[in-house]
Amino acid sequence: MNDLPVLYSFRRCPYAIRARMAVAAAGIEVTIREVLLKDKPPELIAASAKATVPVLVLPDGNVIDESLEIMGWALTQRDPLGWLSGEELSSDWIQTCDGEFKYWLDRYKYADRHPEHTAEHYRREAEIFLRKIEDRLTGFSWLGGEAPSVTDVALFPFVRQFAGVEPAWWQGAPYPGTRIWLAQWLEGPLFSAVMTKYPRWEPGQPGARFPTEPCSAETVHGVTAQ
Ligand SMILES: N[C@@H](CCC(=O)N[C@@H](CS)C(=O)NCC(=O)O)C(=O)O
Numbered sequence: 001m002n003d004l005p006v007l008y009s010f011r012r013c014p015y016a017i018r019a020r021m022a023v024a025a026a027g028i029e030v031t032i033r034e035v036l037l038k039d040k041p042p043e044l045i046a047a048s049a050k051a052t053v054p055v056l057v058l059p060d061g062n063v064i065d066e067s068l069e070i071m072g073w074a075l076t077q078r079d080p081l082g083w084l085s086g087e088e089l090s091s092d093w094i095q096t097c098d099g100e101f102k103y104w105l106d107r108y109k110y111a112d113r114h115p116e117h118t119a120e121h122y123r124r125e126a127e128i129f130l131r132k133i134e135d136r137l138t139g140f141s142w143l144g145g146e147a148p149s150v151t152d153v154a155l156f157p158f159v160r161q162f163a164g165v166e167p168a169w170w171q172g173a174p175y176p177g178t179r180i181w182l183a184q185w186l187e188g189p190l191f192s193a194v195m196t197k198y199p200r201w202e203p204g205q206p207g208a209r210f211p212t213e214p215c216s217a218e219t220v221h222g223v224t225a226q
Helices: 014-026 042-047 067-077 094-108 121-141 150-165 168-172 176-186 189-194 217-224
Strands: 004-008 030-034 055-057 207-211
Touching: 004 014, 004 042, 014 150, 014 189, 014 207, 030 067, 042 168, 067 150, 094 121, 121 150, 121 176, 150 168, 176 189, 189 217
Parallel strands: 004 030
Antiparallel strands: 004 055, 030 207
């Protein structure tokens, strides 16, 4: 397992989820080290001083510490689902998601830490992006058009987080197309594969293999068939 890339990850982190989705879709095996954000291992900080997850340490010692770059690293090696076809990891969709939307999402999720405004205020600000997604998904099944792409994969973990803040409100919110789109990702076999629970990695331990089960062609293609 020593010659596999090492992926520092946190199960629920949306950035880590998008990276794991790409690694699994590419059929690449890595050693996963599940970390606690409140108590990061020194090995993670030594690999990347900014100490965010995900971080990928390659066997040659190179380090990739941005989720979008990990997606690109994986999918440029193998892209059986065609997620990169015609789509860019630097698209406006992804930039707005990681910028404006994430900013409001964090405030909506942790409104008690930002008492200047109400949770509803933060939710309304985040909904500006949600409405764009909904408009797009009214005409197309996927954000990139006719087929799933890196744009969908990069965004859905953040929309999942937004939906999870007030699940009952989300179910009645005026975003039916986005709800269907999100459910297609969350109910897919690839998502369950990347959400496998791993015990916290302890320094000195080897880490666990990821994906736990190699994703077969059927598993992978299950995603396109949705
Ligand atoms: N731009 C980075 C952001 C990653 C990020 O901020 N991850 C969060 C967890 S979801 C993190 O590690 N935060 C550091 C902390 O909580 O200490 C990427 O795309 O990989």
